[in-house]
Amino acid sequence: MQSWIPLVPESASTVSWKVDALYFYLSGVTLFFSLLIGSVLIFFVIRYRRRTPYEIPRPVAGSHKLETIWTVIPFVIAMTMFAWGARLYFEQYKVPENAIEVYVVGKQWMWKLQHATGQREINELHVPVNRKIKLIMTTEDVIHDFFVPAFRTKADVIPGKYVTLWFEATKTGRYHLFCAEYCGMNHSGMIGSVIVMETREFDDWLSGNVGSTTPAAAGQQLYQTLGCASCHGANGEGGRGPTLAGIFGNNQTLQTGDTVRVDEGYIRTSILNPQAQLVTGFGPIMPTFQGQVSEDQLVQLIAYIKSLHAEGQTPTTAASPATTAPRPGASPTQNIR
Ligand code: HEC
Ligand SMILES: [Cu+2]
Incomplete structure:
Protein backbone atom coordinates (compact mmCIF):
# COMPACT_ATOMS: atom_id res chain seq x y z
CA MET A 1 0.00 0.00 0.00
CA PHE A 43 32.96 27.81 0.59
CA PHE A 44 33.71 30.41 3.29
CA VAL A 45 35.80 28.01 5.33
CA ILE A 46 38.03 27.44 2.35
CA ARG A 47 37.97 30.94 0.91
CA TYR A 48 38.70 32.76 4.17
CA ARG A 49 41.01 30.27 5.85
CA ARG A 50 44.04 31.53 7.71
CA ARG A 51 46.95 31.50 5.31
CA THR A 52 49.85 32.60 7.53
CA PRO A 53 50.28 32.07 11.30
CA TYR A 54 50.24 35.81 12.10
CA GLU A 55 47.45 36.93 9.77
CA ILE A 56 45.00 39.42 11.30
CA PRO A 57 41.58 39.51 9.58
CA ARG A 58 39.96 42.69 8.39
CA PRO A 59 37.35 44.01 10.87
CA VAL A 60 33.77 43.24 9.84
CA ALA A 61 31.39 46.18 9.48
CA GLY A 62 27.66 45.55 10.07
CA SER A 63 25.07 46.07 7.36
CA HIS A 64 21.48 47.03 8.17
CA LYS A 65 20.41 46.21 4.65
CA LEU A 66 21.70 42.65 4.85
CA THR A 213 -29.79 -2.86 18.79
CA THR A 214 -28.81 0.65 17.82
CA PRO A 215 -26.95 2.70 20.43
CA ALA A 216 -29.95 5.01 20.58
CA ALA A 217 -32.35 2.14 21.31
CA ALA A 218 -30.04 0.72 23.97
CA GLY A 219 -29.76 4.22 25.40
CA GLN A 220 -33.52 4.56 25.59
CA GLN A 221 -33.67 1.41 27.67
CA LEU A 222 -30.91 2.64 30.00
CA TYR A 223 -32.70 5.95 30.28
CA GLN A 224 -35.68 4.09 31.71
CA THR A 225 -33.79 1.67 33.95
CA LEU A 226 -31.48 4.33 35.41
CA GLY A 227 -34.46 6.50 36.30
CA CYS A 228 -33.58 9.46 34.10
CA ALA A 229 -37.22 9.47 33.00
CA SER A 230 -38.42 10.34 36.51
CA CYS A 231 -36.89 13.79 36.24
CA HIS A 232 -36.48 14.37 32.50
CA GLY A 233 -39.80 12.87 31.37
CA ALA A 234 -40.47 9.56 29.62
CA ASN A 235 -39.40 11.02 26.26
CA GLY A 236 -37.08 13.72 27.47
CA GLU A 237 -39.82 16.32 27.49
CA GLY A 238 -38.75 17.64 30.89
CA GLY A 239 -40.14 17.76 34.42
CA ARG A 240 -38.07 18.18 37.54
CA GLY A 241 -35.09 18.33 35.23
CA PRO A 242 -34.71 20.28 31.99
CA THR A 243 -36.11 19.00 28.75
CA LEU A 244 -33.59 16.92 26.81
CA ALA A 245 -35.50 16.70 23.53
CA GLY A 246 -33.88 18.80 20.85
CA ILE A 247 -31.07 20.17 23.05
CA PHE A 248 -28.25 18.61 21.03
CA GLY A 249 -26.36 21.16 18.97
CA ASN A 250 -28.08 24.09 20.67
CA ASN A 251 -26.70 26.47 23.22
CA GLN A 252 -27.58 26.04 26.87
CA THR A 253 -27.44 28.81 29.49
CA LEU A 254 -25.81 27.85 32.75
CA GLN A 255 -26.44 29.19 36.22
CA THR A 256 -23.18 31.08 36.01
CA GLY A 257 -24.58 33.00 33.02
CA ASP A 258 -22.21 31.31 30.59
CA THR A 259 -23.56 29.63 27.51
CA VAL A 260 -22.27 26.28 26.36
CA ARG A 261 -22.88 24.31 23.21
CA VAL A 262 -24.57 20.99 23.85
CA ASP A 263 -22.26 18.40 22.30
CA GLU A 264 -21.22 14.88 23.28
CA GLY A 265 -18.72 16.18 25.82
CA TYR A 266 -21.24 18.43 27.54
CA ILE A 267 -23.81 15.64 27.90
CA ARG A 268 -21.10 13.36 29.22
CA THR A 269 -20.19 15.87 31.94
CA SER A 270 -23.87 16.44 32.72
CA ILE A 271 -24.30 12.73 33.46
CA LEU A 272 -21.04 12.06 35.31
CA ASN A 273 -20.67 15.36 37.12
CA PRO A 274 -24.03 17.17 37.02
CA GLN A 275 -22.97 19.86 39.47
CA ALA A 276 -20.13 21.01 37.24
CA GLN A 277 -22.40 22.82 34.80
CA LEU A 278 -25.80 23.55 36.31
CA VAL A 279 -28.52 24.55 33.89
CA THR A 280 -30.02 27.91 34.82
CA GLY A 281 -33.30 27.66 36.73
CA PHE A 282 -32.60 24.20 38.16
CA GLY A 283 -31.23 23.10 41.51
CA PRO A 284 -28.36 20.65 42.04
CA ILE A 285 -30.67 17.66 42.45
CA MET A 286 -29.39 15.39 39.70
CA PRO A 287 -27.33 12.53 41.18
CA THR A 288 -24.04 11.62 39.61
CA PHE A 289 -23.91 8.47 37.53
CA GLN A 290 -20.14 8.20 37.81
CA GLY A 291 -19.21 4.54 38.28
CA GLN A 292 -22.69 3.34 37.34
CA VAL A 293 -22.42 3.61 33.59
CA SER A 294 -19.66 2.24 31.37
CA GLU A 295 -18.18 4.09 28.41
CA ASP A 296 -20.38 2.00 26.13
CA GLN A 297 -23.48 2.90 28.09
CA LEU A 298 -22.57 6.59 28.15
CA VAL A 299 -22.30 6.52 24.39
CA GLN A 300 -25.73 4.88 24.24
CA LEU A 301 -27.34 7.48 26.53
CA ILE A 302 -25.80 10.24 24.43
CA ALA A 303 -27.00 8.63 21.19
CA TYR A 304 -30.50 8.45 22.68
CA ILE A 305 -30.50 12.10 23.77
CA LYS A 306 -29.23 13.11 20.33
CA SER A 307 -32.07 11.20 18.73
CA LEU A 308 -34.72 13.06 20.72
CA HIS A 309 -36.39 15.81 18.81
CA ALA A 310 -38.52 18.53 20.27
CA GLU A 311 -41.56 17.65 18.14
CA GLY A 312 -41.76 14.21 19.78
CA GLN A 313 -41.13 11.85 16.89
CA THR A 314 -40.35 8.21 17.58
CA PRO A 315 -36.94 8.67 19.10
CA THR A 316 -35.07 5.39 18.65
CA THR A 317 -34.97 5.25 14.88
CA ALA A 318 -34.29 8.90 14.30
CA ALA A 319 -30.57 8.52 14.80
CA SER A 320 -29.83 6.39 11.78
CA PRO A 321 -27.33 8.05 9.51
CA ALA A 322 -28.22 8.88 5.97
CA THR A 323 -26.72 6.70 3.31
CA THR A 324 -27.93 7.12 -0.21
CA ALA A 325 -29.79 3.86 -0.61
CA PRO A 326 -32.67 2.99 1.72
CA ARG A 327 -31.98 0.12 4.05
CA PRO A 328 -34.28 -2.27 5.81
CA GLY A 329 -35.17 -0.72 9.14
CA ALA A 330 -33.99 2.72 8.09
CA SER A 331 -36.15 5.48 9.41
CA PRO A 332 -37.94 7.97 7.22
CA THR A 333 -36.63 10.82 9.33
CA GLN A 334 -32.91 11.06 8.88
CA ASN A 335 -31.07 13.32 11.17
CA ILE A 336 -29.22 15.54 8.78
CA ARG A 337 -28.59 18.74 10.58
C1 HEC B 1 -33.33 13.55 40.46
C2 HEC B 1 -33.66 14.07 39.17
C3 HEC B 1 -32.76 13.74 37.99
C4 HEC B 1 -32.38 12.50 37.55
C5 HEC B 1 -32.71 11.13 38.12
C6 HEC B 1 -31.57 12.73 36.36
N1 HEC B 1 -31.47 14.08 36.12
FE1 HEC B 1 -30.46 14.93 34.58
N2 HEC B 1 -30.83 16.77 35.36
C7 HEC B 1 -31.64 17.03 36.48
C8 HEC B 1 -31.61 18.45 36.74
C9 HEC B 1 -32.35 19.16 37.85
C10 HEC B 1 -30.77 19.04 35.77
C11 HEC B 1 -30.42 20.52 35.61
C12 HEC B 1 -29.34 20.89 36.58
C13 HEC B 1 -28.01 20.34 36.17
O1 HEC B 1 -27.50 20.73 35.11
O2 HEC B 1 -27.48 19.47 36.89
C14 HEC B 1 -30.32 17.95 34.91
C15 HEC B 1 -29.50 18.12 33.81
C16 HEC B 1 -29.22 17.13 32.89
C17 HEC B 1 -28.57 17.35 31.63
C18 HEC B 1 -28.15 18.68 31.05
C19 HEC B 1 -29.36 19.21 30.31
C20 HEC B 1 -29.26 20.53 29.65
O3 HEC B 1 -30.30 21.01 29.17
O4 HEC B 1 -28.17 21.13 29.57
C21 HEC B 1 -28.49 16.14 31.01
C22 HEC B 1 -27.93 15.84 29.63
C23 HEC B 1 -29.07 15.16 31.91
N3 HEC B 1 -29.51 15.80 33.03
C24 HEC B 1 -29.17 13.82 31.63
C25 HEC B 1 -29.62 12.88 32.55
C26 HEC B 1 -29.56 11.46 32.35
C27 HEC B 1 -29.03 10.78 31.07
C28 HEC B 1 -30.04 10.88 33.45
C29 HEC B 1 -30.13 9.37 33.75
C30 HEC B 1 -28.87 8.64 33.61
C31 HEC B 1 -30.45 11.93 34.35
N4 HEC B 1 -30.16 13.12 33.77
C32 HEC B 1 -31.02 11.72 35.59
C33 HEC B 1 -32.32 16.10 37.22
C34 HEC B 1 -32.18 14.72 37.11
CU1 LIG C 1 -3.36 1.83 22.19
Whole structure:
Protein backbone atom coordinates (compact mmCIF):
# COMPACT_ATOMS: atom_id res chain seq x y z
CA MET A 1 0.00 0.00 0.00
CA GLN A 2 2.50 2.50 -1.22
CA SER A 3 1.88 5.53 -3.40
CA TRP A 4 3.89 6.35 -6.50
CA ILE A 5 6.03 8.74 -4.45
CA PRO A 6 8.60 6.72 -2.50
CA LEU A 7 8.38 6.77 1.33
CA VAL A 8 4.84 8.16 1.30
CA PRO A 9 1.91 5.93 2.26
CA GLU A 10 -1.02 5.56 -0.07
CA SER A 11 -3.29 8.58 -0.31
CA ALA A 12 -6.99 7.82 0.08
CA SER A 13 -8.88 10.72 1.65
CA THR A 14 -9.96 14.23 0.72
CA VAL A 15 -7.26 15.79 2.89
CA SER A 16 -4.39 13.39 2.34
CA TRP A 17 -2.95 15.08 -0.75
CA LYS A 18 -3.23 18.47 0.97
CA VAL A 19 -1.24 17.18 3.93
CA ASP A 20 1.33 15.79 1.50
CA ALA A 21 1.56 19.10 -0.37
CA LEU A 22 2.29 20.97 2.86
CA TYR A 23 4.75 18.29 3.89
CA PHE A 24 6.63 18.53 0.60
CA TYR A 25 6.70 22.30 0.88
CA LEU A 26 8.21 22.07 4.38
CA SER A 27 10.71 19.44 3.25
CA GLY A 28 11.56 21.45 0.14
CA VAL A 29 12.24 24.66 2.09
CA THR A 30 14.29 22.75 4.67
CA LEU A 31 16.32 20.97 2.03
CA PHE A 32 16.93 24.15 0.02
CA PHE A 33 18.23 26.13 2.99
CA SER A 34 20.24 23.21 4.40
CA LEU A 35 22.04 22.82 1.08
CA LEU A 36 22.48 26.58 0.66
CA ILE A 37 23.87 27.15 4.15
CA GLY A 38 25.99 24.00 4.01
CA SER A 39 27.64 24.90 0.71
CA VAL A 40 28.16 28.56 1.63
CA LEU A 41 29.72 27.40 4.91
CA ILE A 42 32.16 25.11 3.15
CA PHE A 43 32.96 27.81 0.59
CA PHE A 44 33.71 30.41 3.29
CA VAL A 45 35.80 28.01 5.33
CA ILE A 46 38.03 27.44 2.35
CA ARG A 47 37.97 30.94 0.91
CA TYR A 48 38.70 32.76 4.17
CA ARG A 49 41.01 30.27 5.85
CA ARG A 50 44.04 31.53 7.71
CA ARG A 51 46.95 31.50 5.31
CA THR A 52 49.85 32.60 7.53
CA PRO A 53 50.28 32.07 11.30
CA TYR A 54 50.24 35.81 12.10
CA GLU A 55 47.45 36.93 9.77
CA ILE A 56 45.00 39.42 11.30
CA PRO A 57 41.58 39.51 9.58
CA ARG A 58 39.96 42.69 8.39
CA PRO A 59 37.35 44.01 10.87
CA VAL A 60 33.77 43.24 9.84
CA ALA A 61 31.39 46.18 9.48
CA GLY A 62 27.66 45.55 10.07
CA SER A 63 25.07 46.07 7.36
CA HIS A 64 21.48 47.03 8.17
CA LYS A 65 20.41 46.21 4.65
CA LEU A 66 21.70 42.65 4.85
CA GLU A 67 20.22 42.11 8.29
CA THR A 68 16.82 43.34 7.13
CA ILE A 69 16.87 40.99 4.17
CA TRP A 70 17.73 37.92 6.18
CA THR A 71 15.07 38.78 8.75
CA VAL A 72 12.27 39.52 6.30
CA ILE A 73 12.74 36.53 4.01
CA PRO A 74 12.62 33.88 6.76
CA PHE A 75 9.71 35.73 8.37
CA VAL A 76 7.67 35.57 5.17
CA ILE A 77 8.51 31.91 4.69
CA ALA A 78 7.61 31.08 8.30
CA MET A 79 4.30 32.92 7.94
CA THR A 80 3.33 30.99 4.80
CA MET A 81 4.02 27.78 6.72
CA PHE A 82 1.87 29.03 9.57
CA ALA A 83 -1.05 30.20 7.44
CA TRP A 84 -1.05 27.12 5.24
CA GLY A 85 -0.72 24.79 8.23
CA ALA A 86 -3.43 26.55 10.23
CA ARG A 87 -5.88 26.42 7.33
CA LEU A 88 -5.32 22.73 6.86
CA TYR A 89 -5.53 22.09 10.59
CA PHE A 90 -8.91 23.75 10.86
CA GLU A 91 -10.19 21.90 7.83
CA GLN A 92 -9.08 18.62 9.36
CA TYR A 93 -10.26 19.15 12.88
CA LYS A 94 -13.54 20.96 12.38
CA VAL A 95 -16.05 18.16 11.98
CA PRO A 96 -18.55 18.87 9.21
CA GLU A 97 -22.21 18.46 9.96
CA ASN A 98 -24.23 15.76 8.18
CA ALA A 99 -21.47 13.19 8.68
CA ILE A 100 -22.19 9.53 9.37
CA GLU A 101 -21.42 8.89 13.03
CA VAL A 102 -19.37 6.04 14.42
CA TYR A 103 -18.61 5.57 18.11
CA VAL A 104 -15.11 4.42 18.97
CA VAL A 105 -13.94 3.13 22.33
CA GLY A 106 -10.26 2.32 22.73
CA LYS A 107 -9.21 -0.30 25.25
CA GLN A 108 -5.99 -2.16 25.99
CA TRP A 109 -5.48 -3.48 23.31
CA MET A 110 -8.25 -3.13 20.80
CA TRP A 111 -10.56 -0.71 19.06
CA LYS A 112 -14.28 -1.21 19.67
CA LEU A 113 -16.45 0.51 17.12
CA GLN A 114 -20.18 0.88 16.79
CA HIS A 115 -22.22 2.33 13.97
CA ALA A 116 -25.23 4.50 14.73
CA THR A 117 -27.31 1.76 13.13
CA GLY A 118 -26.12 -0.70 15.78
CA GLN A 119 -23.48 -2.82 14.02
CA ARG A 120 -20.50 -3.47 16.24
CA GLU A 121 -16.98 -4.13 15.06
CA ILE A 122 -13.63 -4.82 16.69
CA ASN A 123 -10.42 -3.60 15.04
CA GLU A 124 -12.29 -3.17 11.77
CA LEU A 125 -14.27 -0.26 10.49
CA HIS A 126 -16.40 -0.52 7.37
CA VAL A 127 -17.31 2.78 5.76
CA PRO A 128 -18.75 3.90 2.43
CA VAL A 129 -16.53 5.73 -0.03
CA ASN A 130 -17.03 9.47 -0.67
CA ARG A 131 -19.00 10.04 2.52
CA LYS A 132 -18.01 12.11 5.51
CA ILE A 133 -17.49 9.93 8.57
CA LYS A 134 -17.43 11.39 12.07
CA LEU A 135 -15.73 9.41 14.81
CA ILE A 136 -16.74 10.08 18.41
CA MET A 137 -13.91 8.54 20.38
CA THR A 138 -13.04 7.80 23.96
CA THR A 139 -11.12 5.15 25.90
CA GLU A 140 -11.82 2.87 28.83
CA ASP A 141 -8.31 2.97 30.21
CA VAL A 142 -5.18 4.79 29.03
CA ILE A 143 -4.51 7.20 26.16
CA HIS A 144 -4.58 5.60 22.74
CA ASP A 145 -4.28 7.25 19.36
CA PHE A 146 -6.39 6.58 16.28
CA PHE A 147 -4.19 6.77 13.21
CA VAL A 148 -5.02 5.92 9.60
CA PRO A 149 -1.91 6.82 7.57
CA ALA A 150 -3.67 6.58 4.20
CA PHE A 151 -6.15 9.25 5.32
CA ARG A 152 -3.43 11.39 7.00
CA THR A 153 -5.70 11.58 9.99
CA LYS A 154 -4.73 10.99 13.58
CA ALA A 155 -5.95 11.95 17.05
CA ASP A 156 -5.18 11.07 20.63
CA VAL A 157 -8.07 9.31 22.35
CA ILE A 158 -8.18 10.48 25.92
CA PRO A 159 -9.86 8.96 29.00
CA GLY A 160 -12.76 10.94 30.44
CA LYS A 161 -13.65 12.94 27.35
CA TYR A 162 -14.71 12.66 23.73
CA VAL A 163 -12.42 13.44 20.87
CA THR A 164 -14.01 13.82 17.46
CA LEU A 165 -12.30 13.20 14.17
CA TRP A 166 -13.58 13.04 10.62
CA PHE A 167 -12.48 11.83 7.24
CA GLU A 168 -13.85 11.21 3.80
CA ALA A 169 -12.29 8.30 1.96
CA THR A 170 -11.88 8.72 -1.77
CA LYS A 171 -10.79 5.21 -2.76
CA THR A 172 -12.17 1.81 -1.89
CA GLY A 173 -9.81 -0.64 -0.27
CA ARG A 174 -8.43 -1.82 3.03
CA TYR A 175 -6.25 0.60 4.98
CA HIS A 176 -4.12 0.21 8.09
CA LEU A 177 -5.43 1.46 11.41
CA PHE A 178 -2.80 1.91 14.09
CA CYS A 179 -2.71 2.88 17.72
CA ALA A 180 -0.08 5.60 17.64
CA GLU A 181 0.37 6.17 21.37
CA TYR A 182 2.36 3.70 23.40
CA CYS A 183 -0.28 2.11 25.62
CA GLY A 184 1.32 -0.85 27.35
CA MET A 185 2.56 -4.35 26.70
CA ASN A 186 0.55 -5.23 23.58
CA HIS A 187 0.52 -1.77 22.05
CA SER A 188 2.18 -3.09 18.91
CA GLY A 189 -0.72 -5.52 18.46
CA MET A 190 -3.35 -2.79 18.66
CA ILE A 191 -3.83 -2.67 14.92
CA GLY A 192 -6.77 -3.00 12.62
CA SER A 193 -8.14 -1.89 9.28
CA VAL A 194 -10.54 0.56 7.77
CA ILE A 195 -12.44 -1.00 4.90
CA VAL A 196 -13.76 1.48 2.39
CA MET A 197 -16.58 0.13 0.25
CA GLU A 198 -18.83 1.30 -2.56
CA THR A 199 -22.08 2.69 -1.15
CA ARG A 200 -24.12 -0.24 -2.42
CA GLU A 201 -21.67 -2.77 -1.02
CA PHE A 202 -21.65 -0.91 2.28
CA ASP A 203 -25.42 -0.93 2.48
CA ASP A 204 -25.34 -4.69 1.89
CA TRP A 205 -22.75 -5.04 4.61
CA LEU A 206 -24.90 -3.00 6.99
CA SER A 207 -28.03 -5.01 6.35
CA GLY A 208 -26.07 -8.27 6.58
CA ASN A 209 -24.88 -7.36 10.04
CA VAL A 210 -28.08 -6.37 11.80
CA GLY A 211 -29.09 -8.01 15.01
CA SER A 212 -27.61 -5.68 17.57
CA THR A 213 -29.79 -2.86 18.79
CA THR A 214 -28.81 0.65 17.82
CA PRO A 215 -26.95 2.70 20.43
CA ALA A 216 -29.95 5.01 20.58
CA ALA A 217 -32.35 2.14 21.31
CA ALA A 218 -30.04 0.72 23.97
CA GLY A 219 -29.76 4.22 25.40
CA GLN A 220 -33.52 4.56 25.59
CA GLN A 221 -33.67 1.41 27.67
CA LEU A 222 -30.91 2.64 30.00
CA TYR A 223 -32.70 5.95 30.28
CA GLN A 224 -35.68 4.09 31.71
CA THR A 225 -33.79 1.67 33.95
CA LEU A 226 -31.48 4.33 35.41
CA GLY A 227 -34.46 6.50 36.30
CA CYS A 228 -33.58 9.46 34.10
CA ALA A 229 -37.22 9.47 33.00
CA SER A 230 -38.42 10.34 36.51
CA CYS A 231 -36.89 13.79 36.24
CA HIS A 232 -36.48 14.37 32.50
CA GLY A 233 -39.80 12.87 31.37
CA ALA A 234 -40.47 9.56 29.62
CA ASN A 235 -39.40 11.02 26.26
CA GLY A 236 -37.08 13.72 27.47
CA GLU A 237 -39.82 16.32 27.49
CA GLY A 238 -38.75 17.64 30.89
CA GLY A 239 -40.14 17.76 34.42
CA ARG A 240 -38.07 18.18 37.54
CA GLY A 241 -35.09 18.33 35.23
CA PRO A 242 -34.71 20.28 31.99
CA THR A 243 -36.11 19.00 28.75
CA LEU A 244 -33.59 16.92 26.81
CA ALA A 245 -35.50 16.70 23.53
CA GLY A 246 -33.88 18.80 20.85
CA ILE A 247 -31.07 20.17 23.05
CA PHE A 248 -28.25 18.61 21.03
CA GLY A 249 -26.36 21.16 18.97
CA ASN A 250 -28.08 24.09 20.67
CA ASN A 251 -26.70 26.47 23.22
CA GLN A 252 -27.58 26.04 26.87
CA THR A 253 -27.44 28.81 29.49
CA LEU A 254 -25.81 27.85 32.75
CA GLN A 255 -26.44 29.19 36.22
CA THR A 256 -23.18 31.08 36.01
CA GLY A 257 -24.58 33.00 33.02
CA ASP A 258 -22.21 31.31 30.59
CA THR A 259 -23.56 29.63 27.51
CA VAL A 260 -22.27 26.28 26.36
CA ARG A 261 -22.88 24.31 23.21
CA VAL A 262 -24.57 20.99 23.85
CA ASP A 263 -22.26 18.40 22.30
CA GLU A 264 -21.22 14.88 23.28
CA GLY A 265 -18.72 16.18 25.82
CA TYR A 266 -21.24 18.43 27.54
CA ILE A 267 -23.81 15.64 27.90
CA ARG A 268 -21.10 13.36 29.22
CA THR A 269 -20.19 15.87 31.94
CA SER A 270 -23.87 16.44 32.72
CA ILE A 271 -24.30 12.73 33.46
CA LEU A 272 -21.04 12.06 35.31
CA ASN A 273 -20.67 15.36 37.12
CA PRO A 274 -24.03 17.17 37.02
CA GLN A 275 -22.97 19.86 39.47
CA ALA A 276 -20.13 21.01 37.24
CA GLN A 277 -22.40 22.82 34.80
CA LEU A 278 -25.80 23.55 36.31
CA VAL A 279 -28.52 24.55 33.89
CA THR A 280 -30.02 27.91 34.82
CA GLY A 281 -33.30 27.66 36.73
CA PHE A 282 -32.60 24.20 38.16
CA GLY A 283 -31.23 23.10 41.51
CA PRO A 284 -28.36 20.65 42.04
CA ILE A 285 -30.67 17.66 42.45
CA MET A 286 -29.39 15.39 39.70
CA PRO A 287 -27.33 12.53 41.18
CA THR A 288 -24.04 11.62 39.61
CA PHE A 289 -23.91 8.47 37.53
CA GLN A 290 -20.14 8.20 37.81
CA GLY A 291 -19.21 4.54 38.28
CA GLN A 292 -22.69 3.34 37.34
CA VAL A 293 -22.42 3.61 33.59
CA SER A 294 -19.66 2.24 31.37
CA GLU A 295 -18.18 4.09 28.41
CA ASP A 296 -20.38 2.00 26.13
CA GLN A 297 -23.48 2.90 28.09
CA LEU A 298 -22.57 6.59 28.15
CA VAL A 299 -22.30 6.52 24.39
CA GLN A 300 -25.73 4.88 24.24
CA LEU A 301 -27.34 7.48 26.53
CA ILE A 302 -25.80 10.24 24.43
CA ALA A 303 -27.00 8.63 21.19
CA TYR A 304 -30.50 8.45 22.68
CA ILE A 305 -30.50 12.10 23.77
CA LYS A 306 -29.23 13.11 20.33
CA SER A 307 -32.07 11.20 18.73
CA LEU A 308 -34.72 13.06 20.72
CA HIS A 309 -36.39 15.81 18.81
CA ALA A 310 -38.52 18.53 20.27
CA GLU A 311 -41.56 17.65 18.14
CA GLY A 312 -41.76 14.21 19.78
CA GLN A 313 -41.13 11.85 16.89
CA THR A 314 -40.35 8.21 17.58
CA PRO A 315 -36.94 8.67 19.10
CA THR A 316 -35.07 5.39 18.65
CA THR A 317 -34.97 5.25 14.88
CA ALA A 318 -34.29 8.90 14.30
CA ALA A 319 -30.57 8.52 14.80
CA SER A 320 -29.83 6.39 11.78
CA PRO A 321 -27.33 8.05 9.51
CA ALA A 322 -28.22 8.88 5.97
CA THR A 323 -26.72 6.70 3.31
CA THR A 324 -27.93 7.12 -0.21
CA ALA A 325 -29.79 3.86 -0.61
CA PRO A 326 -32.67 2.99 1.72
CA ARG A 327 -31.98 0.12 4.05
CA PRO A 328 -34.28 -2.27 5.81
CA GLY A 329 -35.17 -0.72 9.14
CA ALA A 330 -33.99 2.72 8.09
CA SER A 331 -36.15 5.48 9.41
CA PRO A 332 -37.94 7.97 7.22
CA THR A 333 -36.63 10.82 9.33
CA GLN A 334 -32.91 11.06 8.88
CA ASN A 335 -31.07 13.32 11.17
CA ILE A 336 -29.22 15.54 8.78
CA ARG A 337 -28.59 18.74 10.58
C1 HEC B 1 -33.33 13.55 40.46
C2 HEC B 1 -33.66 14.07 39.17
C3 HEC B 1 -32.76 13.74 37.99
C4 HEC B 1 -32.38 12.50 37.55
C5 HEC B 1 -32.71 11.13 38.12
C6 HEC B 1 -31.57 12.73 36.36
N1 HEC B 1 -31.47 14.08 36.12
FE1 HEC B 1 -30.46 14.93 34.58
N2 HEC B 1 -30.83 16.77 35.36
C7 HEC B 1 -31.64 17.03 36.48
C8 HEC B 1 -31.61 18.45 36.74
C9 HEC B 1 -32.35 19.16 37.85
C10 HEC B 1 -30.77 19.04 35.77
C11 HEC B 1 -30.42 20.52 35.61
C12 HEC B 1 -29.34 20.89 36.58
C13 HEC B 1 -28.01 20.34 36.17
O1 HEC B 1 -27.50 20.73 35.11
O2 HEC B 1 -27.48 19.47 36.89
C14 HEC B 1 -30.32 17.95 34.91
C15 HEC B 1 -29.50 18.12 33.81
C16 HEC B 1 -29.22 17.13 32.89
C17 HEC B 1 -28.57 17.35 31.63
C18 HEC B 1 -28.15 18.68 31.05
C19 HEC B 1 -29.36 19.21 30.31
C20 HEC B 1 -29.26 20.53 29.65
O3 HEC B 1 -30.30 21.01 29.17
O4 HEC B 1 -28.17 21.13 29.57
C21 HEC B 1 -28.49 16.14 31.01
C22 HEC B 1 -27.93 15.84 29.63
C23 HEC B 1 -29.07 15.16 31.91
N3 HEC B 1 -29.51 15.80 33.03
C24 HEC B 1 -29.17 13.82 31.63
C25 HEC B 1 -29.62 12.88 32.55
C26 HEC B 1 -29.56 11.46 32.35
C27 HEC B 1 -29.03 10.78 31.07
C28 HEC B 1 -30.04 10.88 33.45
C29 HEC B 1 -30.13 9.37 33.75
C30 HEC B 1 -28.87 8.64 33.61
C31 HEC B 1 -30.45 11.93 34.35
N4 HEC B 1 -30.16 13.12 33.77
C32 HEC B 1 -31.02 11.72 35.59
C33 HEC B 1 -32.32 16.10 37.22
C34 HEC B 1 -32.18 14.72 37.11
CU1 LIG C 1 -3.36 1.83 22.19
